[in-house]
Amino acid sequence: MTVSQLPEPVPTSTDALIVGAGPIGLFQVFELGLLGLKAHVVDSLAQAGGQCTELYPDKPIYDIPAVPVCTGRELTDRLLEQIAPFHAGLHFGQEVSRLERQANGRFLVGTSTGSLFDAGVVIIAAGVGAFQARKRDAKGAAELEGRFVHYRVSDPKSFADKDLVICGGGDSALDWALALADKARSIVLVHRRPEFRAAPASVAKLHALQAEGRADLLIGNVQELDTNGGVLAGVRVLCGDGLTRRIAADQVLVFFGLHPKLGPVAEWGLALERKALKVDTARFETSVPGVFAVGDINTYPGKKKLILSGFHEAALAAFAAKEFLSPGQKVHLQYTTTSPIMHRRLGLDGAGDTAAA
Numbered sequence: 001m002t003v004s005q006l007p008e009p010v011p012t013s014t015d016a017l018i019v020g021a022g023p024i025g026l027f028q029v030f031e032l033g034l035l036g037l038k039a040h041v042v043d044s045l046a047q048a049g050g051q052c053t054e055l056y057p058d059k060p061i062y063d064i065p066a067v068p069v070c071t072g073r074e075l076t077d078r079l080l081e082q083i084a085p086f087h088a089g090l091h092f093g094q095e096v097s098r099l100e101r102q103a104n105g106r107f108l109v110g111t112s113t114g115s116l117f118d119a120g121v122v123i124i125a126a127g128v129g130a131f132q133a134r135k136r137d138a139k140g141a142a143e144l145e146g147r148f149v150h151y152r153v154s155d156p157k158s159f160a161d162k163d164l165v166i167c168g169g170g171d172s173a174l175d176w177a178l179a180l181a182d183k184a185r186s187i188v189l190v191h192r193r194p195e196f197r198a199a200p201a202s203v204a205k206l207h208a209l210q211a212e213g214r215a216d217l218l219i220g221n222v223q224e225l226d227t228n229g230g231v232l233a234g235v236r237v238l239c240g241d242g243l244t245r246r247i248a249a250d251q252v253l254v255f256f257g258l259h260p261k262l263g264p265v266a267e268w269g270l271a272l273e274r275k276a277l278k279v280d281t282a283r284f285e286t287s288v289p290g291v292f293a294v295g296d297i298n299t300y301p302g303k304k305k306l307i308l309s310g311f312h313e314a315a316l317a318a319f320a321a322k323e324f325l326s327p328g329q330k331v332h333l334q335y336t337t338t339s340p341i342m343h344r345r346l347g348l349d350g351a352g353d354t355a356a357a
């Protein structure tokens with residue numbers, strides 16, 4: 001049986017499928033949970049937090065209500081702690097690529113790694129889009145991607161005893177060069193200029209490894225990848241002095257940062273305005289009933305791309321999602337301070353709750 005003939009997996013059934021695990025997607029889990037709705041969250045990144053962890057993990061944020069200051073990473077950690085009682089399924093490293101309405105009115109949602117979800121509602125919290133690795137445009141790189149050219153490390157053990165070339169000058173490039181220095185047979189870091197964006201402490205450690213002869217640094221750009229019988233043999237680097245040097249390499253790791261791509265979200269037939277999803281401000285529903293959009297991905301008159309605005313949108317979208325899933329049923333507002341139902345759902349009496357009220 002070829003791969004294309006394999007039957008589709010049985011979809012995971014859920015009340016809500018959330019596209020994006022940025023701060024707003026995470027808080028959406030909380031607001032849905034308070035209303036007794038279960039959620040699964042999918043993100044193309046390897047971890048939660050969206051822009052907060054990807055773009056400014058250590059920078060302070062000063063405008064989260066009642067939190068005078070916290071970093072992007074701290075905000076993400078606190079949100080993960082806050083949603084823990086609701087046991088949402090978190091699925092990282094996969095892009096939501098498919099969204100279809102089924103005959104029964106529910107949604108079939110598919111991801112780039114083949115996961116399938118059968119969701120009552122879909123809430124898009126996709127921010128500025130799915131973050132994608134910037135690719136190396138060196139000759140031969142595209143054909144070797146996945147086997148000999150990598151944009152992320154999923155299994156560090158696979159680089160043991162290999163001749164590695166690591167490209168980039170940011171934290172990821174330096175962190176992996178340092179982490180793999182003891183495992184690899186050789187490491188050459190190739191960076192286009194002598195200055196690094198990475199943390200100064202990491203740069204100092206790299207220079208120390210270089211002085212000990214355990215890593216090499218080459219200032220230049222990888223121009224071409226050489227193969228022998230379809231297997232990577234080496235890379236050609238155009239160096240700052242104008243000379244091209246050839247380095248033996250078994251594997252190439254590239255860390256040129258990430259860029260957001262609206263991607264599949266733009267292809268689902270939802271009304272768009274300047275690359276953002278149009279929503280109403282009472283329900284935060286898109287032009288397709290049952291599909292909601294919250295956070296940086298949406299637009300409406302007066303929209304401000306702020307985390308606190310997204311939190312408000314998530315609260316109203318949760319109420320609208322509940323009404324959509326239980327038509328005709330009144331959804332009561334209850335306070336977390338005093339409501340026994342809220343306490344049960346928050347797991348405060350140790351019982352947890354899966355029943356809808």
Ligand SMILES: Cc1cc2nc3c(=O)[nH]c(=O)nc-3n(C[C@H](O)[C@H](O)[C@H](O)COP(=O)(O)OP(=O)(O)OC[C@H]3O[C@@H](n4cnc5c(N)ncnc54)[C@H](O)[C@@H]3O)c2cc1C
Pocket residue numbers: 019020021022023024025042043044045049050051052055056060061062063094095096097125126127128129130131262263264265294295296297305306307308310
């Ligand atoms: C440097 C900087 C500083 C900032 N400082 C502040 C501040 O001080 N205060 C403030 O309020 N705001 C600040 N912001 C803005 C704030 O970070 C954003 O408003 C916030 O991150 C939006 O959250 P979000 O969850 O909507 O989207 P994002 O944080 O962008 O998260 C969206 C997630 O969706 C994922 N995704 C997208 N499409 C798909 C798909 N098809 N499949 C799977 N996953 C997908 C992405 O990978 C991403 O992880 C700052 C932004 C930057 C860049």
